[in-house]
Amino acid sequence: MAWVRLIEYGEASAEVRAVYDDIMTTRRTDWINNFWKALANDPPALRRIWESIKQVMAPGALDPLTKELIYLAVSASNGCAYCISSHGAAAKKQGMTPQMLGELMAIVGMANQTNSLANGYRVPVDERFEKLF
Amino acid sequence: MAWVRLIEYGEASAEVRAVYDDIMTTRRTDWINNFWKALANDPPALRRIWESIKQVMAPGALDPLTKELIYLAVSASNGCAYCISSHGAAAKKQGMTPQMLGELMAIVGMANQTNSLANGYRVPVDERFEKLF
Amino acid sequence: MAWVRLIEYGEASAEVRAVYDDIMTTRRTDWINNFWKALANDPPALRRIWESIKQVMAPGALDPLTKELIYLAVSASNGCAYCISSHGAAAKKQGMTPQMLGELMAIVGMANQTNSLANGYRVPVDERFEKLF
Amino acid sequence: MAWVRLIEYGEASAEVRAVYDDIMTTRRTDWINNFWKALANDPPALRRIWESIKQVMAPGALDPLTKELIYLAVSASNGCAYCISSHGAAAKKQGMTPQMLGELMAIVGMANQTNSLANGYRVPVDERFEKLF
Amino acid sequence: MAWVRLIEYGEASAEVRAVYDDIMTTRRTDWINNFWKALANDPPALRRIWESIKQVMAPGALDPLTKELIYLAVSASNGCAYCISSHGAAAKKQGMTPQMLGELMAIVGMANQTNSLANGYRVPVDERFEKLF
Amino acid sequence: MAWVRLIEYGEASAEVRAVYDDIMTTRRTDWINNFWKALANDPPALRRIWESIKQVMAPGALDPLTKELIYLAVSASNGCAYCISSHGAAAKKQGMTPQMLGELMAIVGMANQTNSLANGYRVPVDERFEKLF
Numbered sequence: 001m002a003w004v005r006l007i008e009y010g011e012a013s014a015e016v017r018a019v020y021d022d023i024m025t026t027r028r029t030d031w032i033n034n035f036w037k038a039l040a041n042d043p044p045a046l047r048r049i050w051e052s053i054k055q056v057m058a059p060g061a062l063d064p065l066t067k068e069l070i071y072l073a074v075s076a077s078n079g080c081a082y083c084i085s086s087h088g089a090a091a092k093k094q095g096m097t098p099q100m101l102g103e104l105m106a107i108v109g110m111a112n113q114t115n116s117l118a119n120g121y122r123v124p125v126d127e128r129f130e131k132l133f
Numbered sequence: 134m135a136w137v138r139l140i141e142y143g144e145a146s147a148e149v150r151a152v153y154d155d156i157m158t159t160r161r162t163d164w165i166n167n168f169w170k171a172l173a174n175d176p177p178a179l180r181r182i183w184e185s186i187k188q189v190m191a192p193g194a195l196d197p198l199t200k201e202l203i204y205l206a207v208s209a210s211n212g213c214a215y216c217i218s219s220h221g222a223a224a225k226k227q228g229m230t231p232q233m234l235g236e237l238m239a240i241v242g243m244a245n246q247t248n249s250l251a252n253g254y255r256v257p258v259d260e261r262f263e264k265l266f
Numbered sequence: 267m268a269w270v271r272l273i274e275y276g277e278a279s280a281e282v283r284a285v286y287d288d289i290m291t292t293r294r295t296d297w298i299n300n301f302w303k304a305l306a307n308d309p310p311a312l313r314r315i316w317e318s319i320k321q322v323m324a325p326g327a328l329d330p331l332t333k334e335l336i337y338l339a340v341s342a343s344n345g346c347a348y349c350i351s352s353h354g355a356a357a358k359k360q361g362m363t364p365q366m367l368g369e370l371m372a373i374v375g376m377a378n379q380t381n382s383l384a385n386g387y388r389v390p391v392d393e394r395f396e397k398l399f
Numbered sequence: 400m401a402w403v404r405l406i407e408y409g410e411a412s413a414e415v416r417a418v419y420d421d422i423m424t425t426r427r428t429d430w431i432n433n434f435w436k437a438l439a440n441d442p443p444a445l446r447r448i449w450e451s452i453k454q455v456m457a458p459g460a461l462d463p464l465t466k467e468l469i470y471l472a473v474s475a476s477n478g479c480a481y482c483i484s485s486h487g488a489a490a491k492k493q494g495m496t497p498q499m500l501g502e503l504m505a506i507v508g509m510a511n512q513t514n515s516l517a518n519g520y521r522v523p524v525d526e527r528f529e530k531l532f
Numbered sequence: 533m534a535w536v537r538l539i540e541y542g543e544a545s546a547e548v549r550a551v552y553d554d555i556m557t558t559r560r561t562d563w564i565n566n567f568w569k570a571l572a573n574d575p576p577a578l579r580r581i582w583e584s585i586k587q588v589m590a591p592g593a594l595d596p597l598t599k600e601l602i603y604l605a606v607s608a609s610n611g612c613a614y615c616i617s618s619h620g621a622a623a624k625k626q627g628m629t630p631q632m633l634g635e636l637m638a639i640v641g642m643a644n645q646t647n648s649l650a651n652g653y654r655v656p657v658d659e660r661f662e663k664l665f
Numbered sequence: 666m667a668w669v670r671l672i673e674y675g676e677a678s679a680e681v682r683a684v685y686d687d688i689m690t691t692r693r694t695d696w697i698n699n700f701w702k703a704l705a706n707d708p709p710a711l712r713r714i715w716e717s718i719k720q721v722m723a724p725g726a727l728d729p730l731t732k733e734l735i736y737l738a739v740s741a742s743n744g745c746a747y748c749i750s751s752h753g754a755a756a757k758k759q760g761m762t763p764q765m766l767g768e769l770m771a772i773v774g775m776a777n778q779t780n781s782l783a784n785g786y787r788v789p790v791d792e793r794f795e796k797l798f
Contacts, residue, residue, distance in 0.1 A: 003351065045371070061235075085654070122137075255350060337510050507785055513774070
């Protein structure tokens with residue numbers, strides 16, 4: 001029993017089904033995971049967020065595996081169990097090995113350590129780092 | 134004027150200098166950034182954290198650029214200005230282009246959006262995602 | 267089985283019962299939820315936090331529904347499952363509809379996205395925004 | 400001097416200008432704030448995020464002031480100085496008074512307090528709160 | 533120039549002055565720091581939060597130095613520059629030495645690292661840890 | 666069933682067993698908790714993080730109980746259920762009483778409240794707080 005209703009394909013409106021169909025086609029899969037079933041309570045949000053993710057995760061200057069690794073790392077850092085689980089699966093599908101996961105997690109842990117130290121000690125940004133591009 | 138003293142090479146103990154030297158050698162650079170100068174107030178922490186970062190960021194199953202992108206993404210997600218700036222510079226040194234930065238930030242933004250939605254709607258983890266490896 | 271003891275009305279001290287009674291009277295309900303039963307391990311904290319919440323959530327320049335929506339939004343953003351659940355129920359009692367929840371969650375998601383982008387890109391505050399009132 | 404380039408209207412591509420024009424028209428203003436100038440480094444992100452915000456913040460079941468209050472509350476809770484400043488200004492434009500700001504901040508503070516206590520004490524969700532709608 | 537008005541003693545209402553006086557008496561100091569001057573825009577919040585802090589930080593099962601160290605550690609972990617600075621000063625007044633600060637920060641960094649790893653790997657709580665008291 | 670494999674002593678490599686043995690010896694216990702069993706998927710991380718924690722938590726300017734209280738407070742503030750549970754047990758072993766826990770949690774709650782208020786109101790750091798040591 002979920003907190004809000006998870007809307008299954010069979011009971012979904014045509015508007016929701018169209019998004020579900022596009023998710024399954026784009027991801028070459030035959031099922032919809034719970035995240036979308038929850039968002040389907042708000043069809044415009046379902047469409048907007050799906051379209052955004054599709055655009056953001058499409059191959060570009062970064063390849064799909066690197067993109068999924070970044071998504072997973074941020075989700076792990078935020079402690080979002082759902083997103084860790086779904087993007088962990090997505091990263092594995094793109095080729096993430098157990099060794100890659102170990103290295104990714106080590107970076108997540110180290111970044112959280114040094115982020116808290118840099119903030120905690122109120123370290124001023126070095127002049128040379130003030131401009132990136 | 135910083136919150137805690139930033140220890141310069143010239144005034145550092147031999148113990149601290151040894152770490153500073155290793156940082157400069159490993160990174161092929163001739164200066165020390167403020168993060169280490171703040172940590173140098175606690176020499177064992179300076180050594181421990183430097184040794185850990187050196188180990189974590191060494192090439193492995195993930196290449197150095199991917200590692201820096203992950204570090205930068207977590208730092209951006211955590212809003213640590215110092216770490217964004219220093220690891221942004223490090224990622225650029227490893228080859229990050231402005232387009233890669235744009236795609237990385239788009240993923241950071243999207244992950245933070247969907248992390249808050251998955252948590253906010255209390256979406257239950259799908260059975261298929263409960264085990265990764 | 268909870269991590270700390272949840273103190274039931276029947277076993278509570280007079281000091282704790284007085285707070286429980288006030289909670290039930292103020293909220294026009296006949297039960298006490300687990301949050302207070304956990305806080306009751308520290309009676310001064312129980313009283314202090316209840317008195318504070320009663321004061322903060324009382325009608326003022328903002329009406330009770332708006333107040334509960336804000337409380338829920340912050341809790342969703344923080345990913346606190348307990349607070350999402352209890353303040354979701356409280357917001358519903360004040361009139362929150364499923365459509366309002368959808369819009370609220372969409373804002374929470376968007377705010378988390380743009381917060382991480384503004385921090386991640388280290389966007390400087392515009393001169394015109396430096397002073398509010 | 401910003402970390403990334405802030406792209407001014409005069410130097411922007413037609414694609415970016417089109418978004419800038421829509422922002423100014425929609426918000427009935429004659430200037431563009433820094434957030435969009437930073438995002439303009441990645442034109443598809445600029446368009447995607449602007450279109451999303453426009454959709455999310457449009458009047459619906461919640462009125463524009465309530466929406467801005469929620470956005471501001473989440474930004475304050477996340478400690479995003481840029482977003483606090485820009486959405487504080489937007490909320491004021493929609494009618495937020497100093498008294499409303501005081502009440503909003505009091506809720507943000509209280510929610511962060513009780514969120515940390517509910518998580519810290521690992522309070523189990525009450526059966527009655529397990530289902531919302 | 534601050535974002536909201538910082539209310540000085542000379543211009544404060546009698547209600548606000550009474551709290552300012554109590555802060556100075558309790559802390560044996562002759563000035564008011566900016567946090568209270570900002571809260572003074574909402575006098576009931578000023579009183580409520582001051583009374584709460586006075587109660588929470590009073591000697592109890594934990595001594596004043598330990599209490600300030602905990603406050604500082606949480607503030608450093610949250611990256612709140614204002615609170616780090618003000619509670620750093622308070623901790624120093626209670627006897628915190630530079631060495632103690634170094635050890636405290638090392639724990640903050642380590643906790644943030646292992647918190648992100650425990651969440652990131654979704655480590656299940658051991659049976660023996662499920663009940664504390 | 667855990668998300669990643671929890672590596673038991675009996676199936677562990679010699680490298681992992683050596684760390685497990687050191688954990689049990691150092692902590693005077695005869696079992697290994699799940700955190701280490703998850704980290705054991707990445708033996709260098711297991712060793713590195715264990716050695717770091719051993720060093721950080723050893724008695725120094727702060728005694729072992731104070732160190733565990735700080736670790737617990739940060740974990741509670743971060744909402745890491747695993748770390749709250751394991752470091753709660755460790756703090757109890759070092760002498761934390763229920764009353765101490767209550768006071769610790771009250772500080773965690775108060776710090777999270779005032780951290781969000783100081784950030785939310787964008788309170789400028791007082792001149793006197795700009796330098797600590």
